[in-house]
Amino acid sequence: MKTKSQVQINKEWDIVGARQMGRELAKEMGFGTVDQARIATAISELARNIYLYADKGAVTFEIEEDLNKKGLKIIASDQGPGIADLSKVMEDGYSTSGGLGAGLPGVKRLMDYFDIVSEPESGTTITTIKWVR
Amino acid sequence: MEPLDVKNYRSLLKKYIDSEDETSLYQADQFSKLSIQQNISPEEIINVHIQALQELYPNLPKEIDLSMNFLLETMISYGLAYQEFQSLREKQGEIESELSVAANMQDTLLSTTKPEISGFDIGAISVPAHQMNGDYHHFVIDSSKNLGIAIADVIGKGVPAALAMSMIKYSLDSFPDSLRTPDVILENLNRVVERNVDTSMFITMFYGLLNPESGLLQFSSAGHEPGFYYCAKSDEFHEIKTKGIVLGVSESATYEQFDIQMEVGDMVVLLTDGVTECRVGDRFIEPDEMLDVIRKYMHLPAQEAVDLVYRHFERLQDFHLRDDFTLIFLKK
Numbered sequence: 001m002k003t004k005s006q007v008q009i010n011k012e013w014d015i016v017g018a019r020q021m022g023r024e025l026a027k028e029m030g031f032g033t034v035d036q037a038r039i040a041t042a043i044s045e046l047a048r049n050i051y052l053y054a055d056k057g058a059v060t061f062e063i064e065e066d067l068n069k070k071g072l073k074i075i076a077s078d079q080g081p082g083i084a085d086l087s088k089v090m091e092d093g094y095s096t097s098g099g100l101g102a103g104l105p106g107v108k109r110l111m112d113y114f115d116i117v118s119e120p121e122s123g124t125t126i127t128t129i130k131w132v133r
Numbered sequence: 134m135e136p137l138d139v140k141n142y143r144s145l146l147k148k149y150i151d152s153e154d155e156t157s158l159y160q161a162d163q164f165s166k167l168s169i170q171q172n173i174s175p176e177e178i179i180n181v182h183i184q185a186l187q188e189l190y191p192n193l194p195k196e197i198d199l200s201m202n203f204l205l206e207t208m209i210s211y212g213l214a215y216q217e218f219q220s221l222r223e224k225q226g227e228i229e230s231e232l233s234v235a236a237n238m239q240d241t242l243l244s245t246t247k248p249e250i251s252g253f254d255i256g257a258i259s260v261p262a263h264q265m266n267g268d269y270h271h272f273v274i275d276s277s278k279n280l281g282i283a284i285a286d287v288i289g290k291g292v293p294a295a296l297a298m299s300m301i302k303y304s305l306d307s308f309p310d311s312l313r314t315p316d317v318i319l320e321n322l323n324r325v326v327e328r329n330v331d332t333s334m335f336i337t338m339f340y341g342l343l344n345p346e347s348g349l350l351q352f353s354s355a356g357h358e359p360g361f362y363y364c365a366k367s368d369e370f371h372e373i374k375t376k377g378i379v380l381g382v383s384e385s386a387t388y389e390q391f392d393i394q395m396e397v398g399d400m401v402v403l404l405t406d407g408v409t410e411c412r413v414g415d416r417f418i419e420p421d422e423m424l425d426v427i428r429k430y431m432h433l434p435a436q437e438a439v440d441l442v443y444r445h446f447e448r449l450q451d452f453h454l455r456d457d458f459t460l461i462f463l464k465k
Contacts, residue, residue, distance in 0.1 A: 034177060034180045037205055037209050092217045092220050092221050092224070106210075109217075110209075
């Protein structure tokens, strides 16, 4: 059974709301302090991207349960302009050079699974998972 | 020492708190270096610290615990930045090794053998400022046993310059013997460069053709840094005067041909601007200073002399060349 919850991202304050929800879920699921902090940072990054580049979107949380492992799945989706050159945004030093934050490579490092689908003009969906260790 | 072992860290921390000794601090220093080697991020170290602290002092005020968590949060982005830095450093290593492969390939492509010609002594050295050389020199002996000497410089450095030089070499090789007088060679090369090279790139070249029997050197220049002629009889250096537009600017450029009759003891010095524009501190060296250095070594065998002149300028510039350096001595 999957538990689902969602935070809409419309204004900057919603980023904090998304972090809060993610952290509480992570805590309940038994993530350690460091991983909780990593998850919160990844959520920040994803939610801020929505806020900055897409105006509107949502961060959705799902609890993934496998036979032998349990993880927190975070899906950030928006209906924004999309990303034309995915390999560029996944390159180290691309977004961070302007001091904008960890960027998507950072999110990938913070999480265990990372996938991105983006269509120009129709939006971007990023799916990430962190497994409980 | 196991780097992220809480037990180790805890006993180290306890030892320090009890004794405040320098030994524990030295061990902490070792611990941090080991952690870097094993790609342990700062937030993980703080986490170990938090755990050790809680085990040592279970009754610490809640505020301390909370403040430690706060610190951990603030370190997450530092950890990420550090990992990014590591991966960029690896990438840089890859690029550097790729460049050095390219530089080796360039050496092979542009290699030239210094010919042995009786009655003459030739020395040549060419050192790039960076990995790839934007200077070029080439010796060729034609069917009538004349020696062709080319020296060229691409305005612009690095990989594009080096690529342009390969083109020049293969064009030169493809010209038939019948077209081997300096003026005709430059005229033909000019057309090749004009058609094939980006308009922002210019190539200067000096081409000389020596008849070893008579000692007559014919030459033309496409805007190349003027060389020098040492006349043994008068014991003086003269600038080798030429005129001609750099390669690649005008499709219909033609080049004037000049000549020098070399006598025994005379010497021709060919160079690129990496030699003449050698910088000492904030200023370029004066031509006379450069000629003094050449004069100091020119009595030696030509190869030894150019090597020593290069060493002299390398030292003068603190072993850091700002431009590719090519120097050729042709002694009779």
